[in-house]
Amino acid sequence: MISNLQTMNGVKSVKEIDVSGKRVLIRVDFNVPIDSQGNISDDRRIRSALSTINYCIDHNACSIILVSHLGNPKGGYEERYSLRHIQKRLERMLEKRVEFIEDFEASHDEMASCSLERVFLLENIRFHAGEKKNDPEFSKKLADICDVYVNDAFGTSHRKHASTYGITEFVDTKVAGFLMMREIEAFLKALEKPIRPIALVVGGSKISSKITLLTSIMPKIDKLIVGGAMSNTFLQALGYDMKHSMFEQDFVETARSVMEEAKKHNVKFYLPVDGVITDSVENPIDVRVTPVQDVLDEFSFVDIGPATLKLFSEAIELSNTIIWNGPMGIYEIDRFSKGTYKLASAIGASYAYTIVGGGDTADAVEKAGEKDNFSFISTGGGASLELLEGKILPGFEKLDRKEQ
Structure with a gap:
């Protein structure tokens, strides 16, 4: 087909x-x-x-x-x-x-x-x-x-x-x-003719914006690594109290079904085990690292922690194709950018075929100084997301086709 x-x-x-x-x-x-x-x-x-x-x-x-x-x-x-x-x-x-x-x-x-x-x-x-x-x-x-x-x-x-x-x-x-054509060829290589194992690294703020991606791509991947604020919804679904951290209460049940789907397709599922927490995103006074089960009252997760980075990096090191869409934390703020930047370095240092799904992730890779170490960096955030979801993009829909 x-x-x-x-x-x-x-x-x-x-x-x-x-x-x-x-x-x-x-x-x-x-x-x-x-x-x-x-x-x-x-x-x-x-x-x-x-x-x-x-x-x-x-x-x-x-x-x-x-x-x-x-x-x-x-x-x-x-x-x-x-x-x-x-x-x-x-x-x-x-x-x-x-x-x-x-x-x-x-x-x-x-x-x-x-x-x-x-x-x-x-x-x-x-x-x-x-x-x-x-x-x-x-x-x-x-x-x-x-x-x-x-x-x-x-x-x-x-x-x-x-x-x-x-x-x-x-x-x-x-x-x-x-x-x-370069964009399509890059994603074709990553999804249709991948060298396995293939890992999808997903971050960003909301699971609701990536449900279609997570469900549609599951049969094609071997590992799913989830970070960023969207991981909080998964952790909440596992019974952790995420306190003031951003998570989507309405999608906790959806997060559970995504994890079940991963199990059904034998996809190894990785979530943060620790994180950087702060008393305030805008004016942080107290910033510390804590395990995911020990988030303090009035604090919120803003980045992945060192143990999580080690866990994610080991999963990445043993992958041959890596697709990354979404930062691991609030990388725009220097104090909360280490997880995203160090993950960019870990992916860039791998011997895998590596592809970045545009948008904030491409910006983070650029700021981390790692853009030359990735196989392909997409120019489209929303477009690459829909492409990963398996949709035909309207921009291609009515163009002339090659003769068969």
């Missing part, structure tokens, strides 16, 4: 079509962190799109139109979310002039003509109400300025928006960019 991953891997890539003399619209993901002064603090997503953009330039596309969103504006123009912040960095990376288009509808005629070697960057596509609504009229307006549509925005490929989904109804040639 062909899996959903194999189905997505069967779409055509930009390399399999002729872009020469064509107007190419590339949906990129330039949703990068920008500080209050408009400075980009992490340009990894821009760098990830360069191979597709440069391929189209090198193969004589007559014009290249880059479409992206930035942040989540609530209605119309917001200066802090303007893609003007991206323009100069992109020009330096491409070593080429990039023309910024404030209103693509007003510039329709100019962009619709074939202008050899021109690269256009459209203003934040989410400033248009039709984008998130997947409005057919808006989708058609985007389609009217191109001959070829290339989706290379893996980070938004789980969204049915006009620029990631609706536009495909109105363009004859629609293919995936190199980043999209």
Whole structure:
């Protein structure tokens, strides 16, 4: 039976079509962190799109139109979310002039003509109400300025928006960019052709956001390692009093069923045995390490402890494929980041095929200085999560397929 991953891997890539003399619209993901002064603090997503953009330039596309969103504006123009912040960095990376288009509808005629070697960057596509609504009229307006549509925005490929989904109804040639194909190939290797044993490391705050992942992936893995605040719900289900620690009372029974499911599939299940606790997350005065059964009144878990790190590291050391999604604690606060960073070092030092599921985990790996020691770091948090859950992402759904 062909899996959903194999189905997505069967779409055509930009390399399999002729872009020469064509107007190419590339949906990129330039949703990068920008500080209050408009400075980009992490340009990894821009760098990830360069191979597709440069391929189209090198193969004589007559014009290249880059479409992206930035942040989540609530209605119309917001200066802090303007893609003007991206323009100069992109020009330096491409070593080429990039023309910024404030209103693509007003510039329709100019962009619709074939202008050899021109690269256009459209203003934040989410400033248009039709984008998130997947409005057919808006989708058609985007389609009217191109001959070829290339989706290379893996980070938004789980969204049915006009620029990631609706536009495909109105363009004859629609293919995936190199980043999209790299993402699918990486997860295909980890899930469809893994070198066993395969370990899934899951963290973050809520079990409710990862129930589908935990239940759907269970038959494919050998070990499940759970940390972060979501582990508190599992510990509560085992009868431990987590006191003021964050946990989801409504999902305690769900946690029990997940553990039963793991037992049914002979999956080794790992939970924290100790943790870092504090009297206050915002203004910590008392921070200490304690076993999970001895959480003090008025205290809460904020990171995994040294014994847990040793337990998790040993499980990781004996794994040949490792997928990691979710930090082990509140890594954004220095005092509570050790567990996440040391786990990143342990995974990075392993000889396994290692893949990070984007979002906060990718950020933590970067901050830990371990990004070069991982086999693959995904650019999509929500997209990689849905992909791990076994879903076909909308961004792949309507692209042209390779001939069988």
